[in-house]
Amino acid sequence: MLNPSMFNPGAFITPIPTPPTVRLGASFLLGAGAAVLTTALPRGVQVVLMVLFVGAGITLIFSHPYRAKIRSFLEERNLHYTPKFAQIVPMFIIWLALMIAPTFAPAPIWITLLFGTGVCAWTYWVFPHIDGTRALAFLESTPGAKD
Numbered sequence: 001m002l003n004p005s006m007f008n009p010g011a012f013i014t015p016i017p018t019p020p021t022v023r024l025g026a027s028f029l030l031g032a033g034a035a036v037l038t039t040a041l042p043r044g045v046q047v048v049l050m051v052l053f054v055g056a057g058i059t060l061i062f063s064h065p066y067r068a069k070i071r072s073f074l075e076e077r078n079l080h081y082t083p084k085f086a087q088i089v090p091m092f093i094i095w096l097a098l099m100i101a102p103t104f105a106p107a108p109i110w111i112t113l114l115f116g117t118g119v120c121a122w123t124y125w126v127f128p129h130i131d132g133t134r135a136l137a138f139l140e141s142t143p144g145a146k147d
Contacts, residue, residue, distance in 0.1 A: 012138055013137055014133055015136050016133055018066070022060055022061060022066065023127045026061050027123040027127060029056050030057045030119060030123045031119040032053045032116055033052075033053030033098070037101035038112045039107070039112055040106030061131055074136075074139075079139070084135065090129050090130050093126075097115070097118070
């Protein structure tokens with residue numbers, strides 16, 4: 001028999017939400033990493049800046065103390081943290097943006113800002129799925145349950 005709450009994912013509360021500083025900071029850094037590839041800077045400088053921005057964003061995500069809370073939440077349920085395919089799928093859009101961005105170079109500043117804002121907005125929107133915090137809500141036995 002199907003559980004009626006399966007049709008209402010909003011009924012499941014995320015027990016460990018992503019801290020706003022991590023979500024905004026990483027989204028901005030990934031957006032900046034894509035946007036820099038549309039500038040008139042030399043290609044080598046673009047690549048170095050892109051790697052620095054994306055690396056800083058990923059470091060921000062995985063070095064923040066909320067990751068320890070996620071790990072202990074999973075360990076309490078005899079689970080271990082492993083990346084899931086559902087976490088990688090939203091990142092394909094970011095990867096696609098990184099691949100397409102150089103075709104716009106050298107772009108006017110408004111295109112660079114639009115490109116960076118688009119990647120930043122997408123990343124911010126799907127961030128709980130990328131870092132895995134949204135999936136934690138579905139580990140609880142009942143919708144709306146809190147720790």
